[in-house]
Amino acid sequence: MNHDDGNNDRSRRRRLDDAARGDTPDRWTQGPEVAPRAKHEALAGRPGDSDETLRERQRLAQIEMMDRWIGGVLTEQRRTRRWKLFFRLLLLSVVVALVSLVVHRVYFAEPSGAAPAQEHLALVEVHGVIASDAPANAERIIQGLNRAWEADSAAAVVLHIDSPGGSPVQSQRVYAEIMRLREQGDKPIIAVIEDIGASGAYYIASAADEIVASPASLVGSIGVIYAGFGFQEAIDRLGVERRVMTAGENKAFLDPFQPLDESSAAFWQTVLAQTHRQFIEDVQAGRGDRLADDETLFSGLVWSGEQAIELGLIDELGSLEQLARARVGKAVWEDYTPSLDPFDRLTRRFTSAAAALLGIEVSHSPLRFEAR
Template sequence: MSDDWRRSDSRGYQQSADNPTPDHSSQDRWTQGPDVAAYKDEAATVGAAGDDAETLRERQRLAQVEMMDRWIGGVLTEQRRTRRWKLFFRFMTLFLILAFVATVVYNAFWATTGDASTLQRHLGIVDVNGVIASDAPANAERIIQGLNRAWESDNVEAVVLHIDSPGGSPVQSQRIYAEIMRLREQGDKPILAVIEDIGASGAYYIASAADEIIASPASLVGSIGVIYAGFGFQDAISQIGVERRVLTAGENKAFLDPFQPLDEEAQVFWQSVLTQTHQQFMDDVRAGRGDRLSDQPDIFSGLIWSGEQALELGLVDQLASLEEVARDQVGEASWEDYTPRLDPFDRLTRRFTQVAAEVLGFKAPNSPLRYQAQ
């Protein structure tokens, strides 16, 4: 036979012809480890001189029972220790989850911004961020609520409209403009408009009601105009062989249907609507800005200007940042946000409703007219 021939004994240990010693490299530490061997040695030495064979066997049996008790006790101790750590980490995880949920719920429903009890004099900030629309965060109801909260706080030195918006709905913009003018006429404290990246179209409409407009040199300001944009698909629909079926009561009810040609009479009518809305825009800007506006006719052409250009045209009063405005008004960069918090559940429900309406084809814009930079 070969020299490296191996055989396995009844316990699974491998032996070779040259080395009959069992291979204990894979021994079980619970039944064959050094601790167990020590107990076996201890059991083997149990006894006294003169003990007969029966007494010696009984002593060895008792020693083995004691050894087994120790082993079981160690296993149970280890299991209890493991269970304690598992329970500890489970409780810690549950505590962190509950703390997170409690923080979210508190911030959503009970925490307020712009605490009127703040003793330090500060600016009262109201954010106008994003597109101005009834179904957007920058809607008239929310902004007007923030304006009144800041206005009524005794520790607000000046109310600041913090604007970063391309504009949006004419109606929403007009509502905010009217409220600012109402507060401005009371004269208790200044209302300032601070434009960040962009304050155009409907956002500038709002800003023009403020006592002063402040912008950065690179801000985009202006775009005083009204826009309607659509498409005409009447040729495309005829080429693919689709018949458009629209039933109306009123001969002009579907005059903006993109699958029908826009005739000259409808175009003239729609242009008159745009012109009248633009005139409202210009009149309100003139009422808010007064003699500070330049006589340059391009101001109302829909062009958009940089902050430096807007200063020369009288569209803004100074070039500065929010921090500089705060230091000028209260001596340090101190302000509080008075913009009402958004209800996360309401936002989720509203967004779901909008998506569902668009998928089902029921979505219609609030108004086809926009005070919005393109």
């Protein structure tokens, strides 16, 4: 190998090293453009060139092509690494933001306990179905009631209700807490019904000192309901065998795949009647002699606000804004309902979905104080 070949090899290695470090420009897009004919002549050689010279030219052309290919590959790798780094930083930013939000909600979102200095209405929201696994659950409502009750600048505690009812037990727990606070006589407790305050929601409202509703609000539905289906014929037609084992002859008497006999139906009706009696007695204790002497009052019917005031189910027609102006001179209130824990809600939903998927029965009471 002559001196020129050594120089050429060193030059090629230097170009490869520069391309690996990214120090050389991309030959695919930069540098002087070579016309197709010139390229062909460079590969074909010139007249009089020896075979060895032609082979050397072809070898150099191949090496140059390889240089360009390696340079392109390295450029694409650098570009890919940059995008990977960008997306990793983006993902890290999202994770940090979510963690910060959760920490803020858990440790800093709750009020510090200092009520607003100006006089106001202390609101506690009762929205949606009343149930242990719903936002309107007894624990959350009771916690809000006590926080509102302890606020010195609160002119009144207001239960802001928009609910069709729900669990008898959850409703009874809230009712008992309102009656306990009401007996202390420190400040009035007022229920304001929006679109609907029926069944279990009215059960809660009846414990308040006063009930306010709009003329078109739906109020009442003082009754108890159990609803189910009978699939015994359907399961026979499908050829499915139902396997239920119990200890206790009546343990599965509400099984929808078995017929409900007369004795079981009669027993279940006594449970409904007893729960209904509890409902009636508590409403009477809360409303007193304001209730009209009407035999349909506890029949489960639901009335408009305009009808309800004639029956003594509510005390006044109005809205939250009107109540605030009458009590504190302007429409000002503060929400004392505890904020919802996002992880708790996610866990509850996941548990319910998993139970439904696995066919596991949840432990909710089949009885409902709910408008249908």
